Amino acid sequence: MRNLTLFAILSLFVFSCQVKFVSDYDASIHQQIIQTADRVERMYTRMLMDEAARPYSVQLENYVEVETQLRSLLRQNQARDKGEGAVKICQNALEMWTKYRLEHEEKGVLGEMTMELYRENLSAMFQAMEVEENAKKIAQAKEEKP
Amino acid sequence: MNFDLKETAEAMQLAFKGAVGEHWKDASGLVGQMLKGYERRMLLLAKAVAAGEIELDEVPGHLDDQRLIWEAQMEAIKTLSKAIAQKAVNAALDVLYTALKNIR
Numbered sequence: 487m488r489n490l491t492l493f494a495i496l497s498l499f500v501f502s503c504q505v506k507f508v509s510d511y512d513a514s515i516h517q518q519i520i521q522t523a524d525r526v527e528r529m530y531t532r533m534l535m536d537e538a539a540r541p542y543s544v545q546l547e548n549y550v551e552v553e554t555q556l557r558s559l560l561r562q563n564q565a566r567d568k569g570e571g572a573v574k575i576c577q578n579a580l581e582m583w584t585k586y587r588l589e590h591e592e593k594g595v596l597g598e599m600t601m602e603l604y605r606e607n608l609s610a611m612f613q614a615m616e617v618e619e620n621a622k623k624i625a626q627a628k629e630e631k632p
Numbered sequence: 633m634n635f636d637l638k639e640t641a642e643a644m645q646l647a648f649k650g651a652v653g654e655h656w657k658d659a660s661g662l663v664g665q666m667l668k669g670y671e672r673r674m675l676l677l678a679k680a681v682a683a684g685e686i687e688l689d690e691v692p693g694h695l696d697d698q699r700l701i702w703e704a705q706m707e708a709i710k711t712l713s714k715a716i717a718q719k720a721v722n723a724a725l726d727v728l729y730t731a732l733k734n735i736r
Contacts, residue, residue: 504725505721505722507714507717507718508711508714508715508718571707571708571710571711572711574703574707575704575707578700578703578704579704581700582697582700585697597680597685598683598685599676599679599680599683599686600680600685602676602680603673603676603677603680606669606672606673606676607673607697607701610701611700611704613669613705614701614704614705614707614708615704617662617708617709617711617712618711621708621711621715622711623715624655624712624716624719625714625715625716625718626719
């Protein structure tokens with residue numbers, strides 16, 4: 487009887503001691519990151535390949551859509567428990583995206599080297615976002631028993 | 633009572649190491665990728681300056697973009713490290729739980 491009580495107390499202790507340092511992995515957020523990154527990649531690649539696609543007015547719809555997605559990702563991450571890392575990445579991505587949009591709006595057309603640089607910068611930002619979300623899968627994965 | 637503290641502690645340590653081991657290599661590889669990306673971006677910035685697309689007085693603003701990227705990448709690595717730690721600690725706690733279940 488004493489052993490049973492001891493077992494119950496210890497079990498409760500161990501159960502309550504399962505640690506949680508990161509938020510749970512969210513497949514829909516991961517998918518949204520990939521889709522937004524692809525849209526940005528497509529937009530810059532098209533502008534690099536097709537001069538007619540370069541004016542700001544032609545890309546306005548892409549700017550609206552990507553900014554909406556980035557704001558949506560920021561909002562979703564702000565609502566998650568232990569999601570501060572993802573929030574910071576989204577804030578930085580949004581800051582960069584807005585800066586590039588305003589520059590494009592002001593100049594009308596961006597130079598080729600500048601477009602290549604911005605495509606690479608944004609790609610690095612989305613990579614960070616993807617790595618951050620993907621890492622949460624590791625936390626949830628159980629070791630395979632031999 | 634069937635509980636060997638030394639054996640359990642060793643098993644917990646093994647579980648912890650096992651959970652960290654494989655992912656630690658991924659994390660180091662990621663840092664290498666990030667450094668290569670930084671090199672590529674700095675080269676593109678230099679080319680844009682050389683081509684006259686970016687003026688010298690605009691360079692600090694572009695270096696600030698690199699700060700934003702590094703901050704984001706550091707956050708990603710931080711989360712990755714925390715996720716690895718979470719998996720490792722919980723694997724060790726699972727071993728402890730299993731050992732406690734065998735107390736009779």
